[in-house]
Amino acid sequence: MELLKNILVVLHLLGWAIVLGGTLVNLRAPKIAPGVLHGALTALVTGILIVGVSEMSDDLRDPNMVKIGVKLVIALVVTGLTIVGTRKPERVTTGFLGAIAGLTALNVAIAVLWR
Numbered sequence: 001m002e003l004l005k006n007i008l009v010v011l012h013l014l015g016w017a018i019v020l021g022g023t024l025v026n027l028r029a030p031k032i033a034p035g036v037l038h039g040a041l042t043a044l045v046t047g048i049l050i051v052g053v054s055e056m057s058d059d060l061r062d063p064n065m066v067k068i069g070v071k072l073v074i075a076l077v078v079t080g081l082t083i084v085g086t087r088k089p090e091r092v093t094t095g096f097l098g099a100i101a102g103l104t105a106l107n108v109a110i111a112v113l114w115r
């Protein structure tokens, strides 16, 4: 179970790295690369799976549900913005991309600093 959880954490982190990198690299364009949506969805699904695996296993620490709730709300906003930006590219501005990158960075800080 621990190996499964750790593999999911790796995919979770790679997913958010794709969102952050894919957004920042196109800040001046400004546009959302199609891979960013896949990264966000992968990271969202793996995040939910990590919670499930941790809850199911007796050996793994139960996640802090308040923290997960906050992260989930922010992640849903990030994913929503990515979907809107992919469907309506004309709406994407540097500020729009900054919101996606900023909220993703905020969630990294919450994930690591909230203990």
Ligand code: HEM
Pocket: 009, 012, 013, 016, 043, 044, 047, 048, 050, 051, 061, 063, 068, 071, 072, 073, 074, 075, 076, 078, 103, 104, 105, 107, 108, 111, 112
């Ligand atoms: C923008 C959104 C998100 C970002 C940037 C993010 C980032 C991170 C980072 C950097 C870690 C590693 C830190 C650590 O293991 O202590 C982590 C772990 C984790 N994330 Fe996320 N995350 C996001 C959304 C979510 C969502 C939506 C969920 C669940 C619904 C979730 C569930 C988890 C869980 C369960 C862990 C493992 C924590 C542990 O090992 O105790 N994350 N996340």
